[in-house]
Amino acid sequence: MTTGTTTDAVARATRADGGEDLRLVRVTKRFGTFTAVDDVTLTIPQGSFFALLGPSGCGKTTTLRMVAGLEEPSDGTIHLGEADITTARPFRRPVNTVFQNYALFPHLDVFENVAFGLRRRGAKDVRREVEQALELVELPHLARRKPAQLSGGQQQRIALARAVVNRPKVLLLDEPLGALDLKLRRQMQIELKRIQTEVGITFVHVTHDQEEAMTMADTVAVMNAGRIEQLGEPAALYERPSTTFVANFLGQSNLLGARLTGREGDRGIVDCGGQPLAVPSDRLPGLGGADLLVGVRPEKIQLRPADDEPIAGENRLTGGVVVDASFSGVSTQYLVRLPWGQEAVVFAQNLGLGERFPSGTPVVLAWDVGHTFALAGDPEAGTQAEDDVVGLRDRADSGAAPLGVVAR
Amino acid sequence: MSRWTRVRRWLGRNALRIYGVIAFAYIFTPIAYIAVYSFNSGGKDNLTWRGFTTANWTNPCGAPDVCNALGNSLKIGIMATVVATILGTMIAFALARHRFRGRTPTNLLIFLPMATPEVVLAASLLTLFLNLGVNLGFVTIIIAHVMFCISFVVVAVKARVASLDPRLEQAAMDLYADEVETFRRVTLPLVAPGIAGAALLAFSLSFDDYIITNFTSGAVNTFPKFVYTSAQRGIPAQAYVIGTFMFLLAFVIVVGTELARSRRARLRT
Amino acid sequence: MAIASVARTEVSGDPAAAPDRPRRGRRATPYLLLLPGMAWLAIFFAVPIVTLFGTSLQTPAPSGEIGAFEQTFRFANYADAIQEYSTQLVRSFVYAGIATVLCLLIGYPLAYMIAFKAGRWRNLLLVLVVAPFFCSFILRTLAWRQILGEEGFIVRTLKELHVIPAGMALTASTTAVIAGLTYNFLPFMTLPLYASIERLDPRLLEAGADLYGNPLTVLRKVTLPLTMPGIVAGTLLTFIPAAGDYVNAALLGGIGNRMIGNVVESRFFQVVDYPTAATLSFVLMAAILVLVFLYIRRAGTEELV
Numbered sequence: 001m002t003t004g005t006t007t008d009a010v011a012r013a014t015r016a017d018g019g020e021d022l023r024l025v026r027v028t029k030r031f032g033t034f035t036a037v038d039d040v041t042l043t044i045p046q047g048s049f050f051a052l053l054g055p056s057g058c059g060k061t062t063t064l065r066m067v068a069g070l071e072e073p074s075d076g077t078i079h080l081g082e083a084d085i086t087t088a089r090p091f092r093r094p095v096n097t098v099f100q101n102y103a104l105f106p107h108l109d110v111f112e113n114v115a116f117g118l119r120r121r122g123a124k125d126v127r128r129e130v131e132q133a134l135e136l137v138e139l140p141h142l143a144r145r146k147p148a149q150l151s152g153g154q155q156q157r158i159a160l161a162r163a164v165v166n167r168p169k170v171l172l173l174d175e176p177l178g179a180l181d182l183k184l185r186r187q188m189q190i191e192l193k194r195i196q197t198e199v200g201i202t203f204v205h206v207t208h209d210q211e212e213a214m215t216m217a218d219t220v221a222v223m224n225a226g227r228i229e230q231l232g233e234p235a236a237l238y239e240r241p242s243t244t245f246v247a248n249f250l251g252q253s254n255l256l257g258a259r260l261t262g263r264e265g266d267r268g269i270v271d272c273g274g275q276p277l278a279v280p281s282d283r284l285p286g287l288g289g290a291d292l293l294v295g296v297r298p299e300k301i302q303l304r305p306a307d308d309e310p311i312a313g314e315n316r317l318t319g320g321v322v323v324d325a326s327f328s329g330v331s332t333q334y335l336v337r338l339p340w341g342q343e344a345v346v347f348a349q350n351l352g353l354g355e356r357f358p359s360g361t362p363v364v365l366a367w368d369v370g371h372t373f374a375l376a377g378d379p380e381a382g383t384q385a386e387d388d389v390v391g392l393r394d395r396a397d398s399g400a401a402p403l404g405v406v407a408r
Numbered sequence: 409m410s411r412w413t414r415v416r417r418w419l420g421r422n423a424l425r426i427y428g429v430i431a432f433a434y435i436f437t438p439i440a441y442i443a444v445y446s447f448n449s450g451g452k453d454n455l456t457w458r459g460f461t462t463a464n465w466t467n468p469c470g471a472p473d474v475c476n477a478l479g480n481s482l483k484i485g486i487m488a489t490v491v492a493t494i495l496g497t498m499i500a501f502a503l504a505r506h507r508f509r510g511r512t513p514t515n516l517l518i519f520l521p522m523a524t525p526e527v528v529l530a531a532s533l534l535t536l537f538l539n540l541g542v543n544l545g546f547v548t549i550i551i552a553h554v555m556f557c558i559s560f561v562v563v564a565v566k567a568r569v570a571s572l573d574p575r576l577e578q579a580a581m582d583l584y585a586d587e588v589e590t591f592r593r594v595t596l597p598l599v600a601p602g603i604a605g606a607a608l609l610a611f612s613l614s615f616d617d618y619i620i621t622n623f624t625s626g627a628v629n630t631f632p633k634f635v636y637t638s639a640q641r642g643i644p645a646q647a648y649v650i651g652t653f654m655f656l657l658a659f660v661i662v663v664g665t666e667l668a669r670s671r672r673a674r675l676r677t
Numbered sequence: 678m679a680i681a682s683v684a685r686t687e688v689s690g691d692p693a694a695a696p697d698r699p700r701r702g703r704r705a706t707p708y709l710l711l712l713p714g715m716a717w718l719a720i721f722f723a724v725p726i727v728t729l730f731g732t733s734l735q736t737p738a739p740s741g742e743i744g745a746f747e748q749t750f751r752f753a754n755y756a757d758a759i760q761e762y763s764t765q766l767v768r769s770f771v772y773a774g775i776a777t778v779l780c781l782l783i784g785y786p787l788a789y790m791i792a793f794k795a796g797r798w799r800n801l802l803l804v805l806v807v808a809p810f811f812c813s814f815i816l817r818t819l820a821w822r823q824i825l826g827e828e829g830f831i832v833r834t835l836k837e838l839h840v841i842p843a844g845m846a847l848t849a850s851t852t853a854v855i856a857g858l859t860y861n862f863l864p865f866m867t868l869p870l871y872a873s874i875e876r877l878d879p880r881l882l883e884a885g886a887d888l889y890g891n892p893l894t895v896l897r898k899v900t901l902p903l904t905m906p907g908i909v910a911g912t913l914l915t916f917i918p919a920a921g922d923y924v925n926a927a928l929l930g931g932i933g934n935r936m937i938g939n940v941v942e943s944r945f946f947q948v949v950d951y952p953t954a955a956t957l958s959f960v961l962m963a964a965i966l967v968l969v970f971l972y973i974r975r976a977g978t979e980e981l982v
Contacts, residue, residue: 090581103579117583428790438820495714506707525921532725658811
């Protein structure tokens with residue numbers, strides 16, 4: 001990298017000398033009789049963009065605060081590289097936080113806000129560092145304003161600059177985009193990703209917005225009721241959810257009750273409402289009993305007319321009737337009632353060709369066997385009913401699939 | 409629309425404002441009276457208008473004992489304010505920021521003095537001093553003033569501390585400030601206006617106090633005491649001068665702060 | 678880079694090596710903060726009140742010396758005092774009650790005006806309500822005495838216009854005392870009222886009007902109930918000090934206007950009768966507490982302070 005640009009300089013200064021992974025080992029936090037974080041073990045590789053995703057009250061913010069030092073774990077340890085920082089006070093950790101409401105000091109101007117951490121540590125050449133940080137977030141002209149004079153988006157970026165300027169080993173973001181309107185949020189998501197890539201600091205981003213987590217993060221951990229349900233890359237979590245909560249919380253899933261009846265080569269055969277379906281063996285949970293839930297994402301299903309011929313390598317469900325068809329431009333969302341009463345959601349991309357199926361049409365649901373997954377557990381976990389209102393609004397705002405009926 | 413209807417409409421819409429003007433006239437009548445009579449010339453009493461003069465203003469200490477009483481009031485006021493503000497602020501922080509046992513009795517002990525009639529507070533303190541054989545004077549007055557000011561300071565500061573977002577202090581600690589630094593650089597500057605307001609309140613309560621002071625002052629004269637005891641003979645015009653001056657001073661300070669604050673608010677884009 | 682090396686040495690220096698202050702020590706902080714102030718209140722408020730109670734049970738010493746009393750735990754003191762001074766007690770509460778009602782009638786529209794019709798002058802107007810406080814209240818009360826006195830401009834004009842009979846004096850009268858009480862305690866009523874009215878969502882008033890309520894109905898059924906907390910707070914803050922006041926009665930009233938505060942004061946300073954003064958103080962406090970309790974039970978209240 002050649003010299004010259006601000007961000008290059010910042011990036012070079014920060015870029016890693018490896019071995020600074022953030023590790024949480026069996027971390028637990030109890031408030032009285034309530035366990036907010038339950039035996040959580042995580043390793044966050046240095047320099048990655050990590051998202052902690054979950055509904056309100058799942059313990060993600062508490063976990064973040066324990067990493068920041070603002071809460072002390074009841075059990076377990078936290079390590080940054082070789083150092084055990086479990087009981088270290090926040091001002092002794094090389095970790096900085098971007099707070100949900102930004103927490104900019106109202107009595108100091110933007111420059112002093114950004115310089116705060118530097119001054120506390122007796123840094124030299126504060127002015128240059130602050131200017132670089134402000135240029136990184138593209139707001140150098142606001143240095144002398146007070147926080148009350150800034151818009152929400154600007155405050156958010158100053159909060160980010162204030163944290164990043166200290167070159168922490170880990171940057172914690174507590175739902176930083178929650179208060180921004182949709183368009184600004186999308187913009188900031190891209191900005192944050194860009195900054196993280198350039199500066200190379202480990203970002204730990206807490207959010208309840210599953211779309212945000214999936215677009216920005218390298219690794220996502222889905223949390224529910226104090227535990228991590230699943231950890232992995234966004235695509236892996238989406239295509240192969242390991243619990244019903246994850247299946248319902250990330251996007252939407254159709255979860256159909258079924259019973260395992262046998263195996264054929266590398267597939268298991270299940271009976272779903274009297275119809276046979278195939279599930280790849282490696283997706284079958286290691287269960288004692290035979291009852292399970294077969295899952296398939298709405299966008300993977302194709303609707304075919306009732307008299308359609310089956311195709312090899314496909315799962316088919318016959319006897320469905322279209323109950324609702326909502327055209328939203330990009331796609332059409334169908335609600336199909338299956339013979340046993342359950343309603344399935346199907347997204348049909350608007351390709352301009354193929355038929356449209358108005359309400360009342362008998363249809364067949366077909367999808368590639370490889371897109372099938374199987375789960376055990378509560379089919380309602382992680383559905384809209386459990387989400388907080390904010391989560392609902394986020395989904396509606398973000399233009400994701402309308403709040404359809406998931407599994408019932 | 410007829411002229412009468414239009415007048416009626418205007419009255420209807422502005423009835424409250426008109427009322428406000430009348431109410432404020434009522435509130436300020438004695439103040440205006442005092443201000444006017446501070447320019448009254450001649451005589452030991454100030455009951456009838458004798459003529460305009462600025463002599464009282466140029467010679468505010470002209471009447472005997474006026475400035476002695478004023479001086480005492482100021483000294484007592486400042487000392488009582490300092491002590492009450494410090495003690496009260498400490499209590500306010502403990503109440504607003506910490507968890508501890510015995511919160512209910514603490515709250516009770518703080519709020520009871522505000523709910524007790526002054527005469528009872530005065531009587532009880534006097535009884536205590538008499539029983540202990542303590543000489544009534546400067547010290548006893550200050551003790552009494554601090555006592556009844558603490559509660560007001562606590563209420564005023566506590567409101568301000570409670571409204572302080574704890575995340576600001578957390579942000580400071582996250583940015584490498586330890587507890588002392590955090591308090592110095594973030595908490596204190598943000599709470600300072602509340603403390604200043606509480607101090608101003610305490611000073612006004614102390615300066616203007618009569619009942620409790622009367623019971624606990626012995627021979628020491630304070631400004632309200634001076635005015636009260638001269639009520640029979642006739643209050644010298646200098647007292648009016650001082651009254652008017654204190655009013656103007658306090659008014660300017662408060663209005664000035666308000667204007668400064670609203671100007672800063674207007675700078676918001 | 679310089680800053681990076683600073684970061685590495687100062688911050689990333691092994692945190693485990695720097696021993697952290699034990700969390701336990703921080704638990705003493707609130708008690709230390711509370712100690713001086715609460716001790717002051719305990720010694721100079723709680724203890725004196727208890728001492729006063731003790732004094733209220735004393736009787737004159739057999740030696741007959743002025744100011745000498747012995748502790749006899751004579752609870753009958755209370756019965757005696759109430760009997761002897763029942764007039765003043767009742768009068769105090771009546772005066773305070775009337776003054777409170779007047780304050781409410783004057784203060785409510787004033788607070789309403791400041792909250793809704795003052796626009797950006799509202800803070801200034803609030804200051805103006807409190808401003809007279811900056812000028813000694815004794816001076817102000819005496820000013821009223823002179824304004825309402827025989828030689829005063831107002832009285833002379835009113836007499837000439839035959840609004841008031843020629844022989845009537847406005848000072849040294851019940852009217853003057855109550856007027857003085859009202860004037861002096863008006864800010865105590867107005868500010869809590871304002872705080873409560875200001876929190877009213879104007880859209881609720883609009884909803885009332887939208888649902889066919891005329892202004893009076895809206896006032897009765899929407900505004901007043903919703904601002905009740907302010908009314909309760911203001912009433913208590915006015916009534917309690919007014920009942921115990923004696924300055925207004927002393928300066929603006931005559932012999933027939935003495936309130937219980939005057940009696941206590943004279944029992945202390947003129948007739949050296951400490952037990953009676955103490956007894957009366959407690960009777961006043963108790964009566965106030967009872968009235969306040971009943972009032973709160975009826976009017977309902979959340980946060981008073």
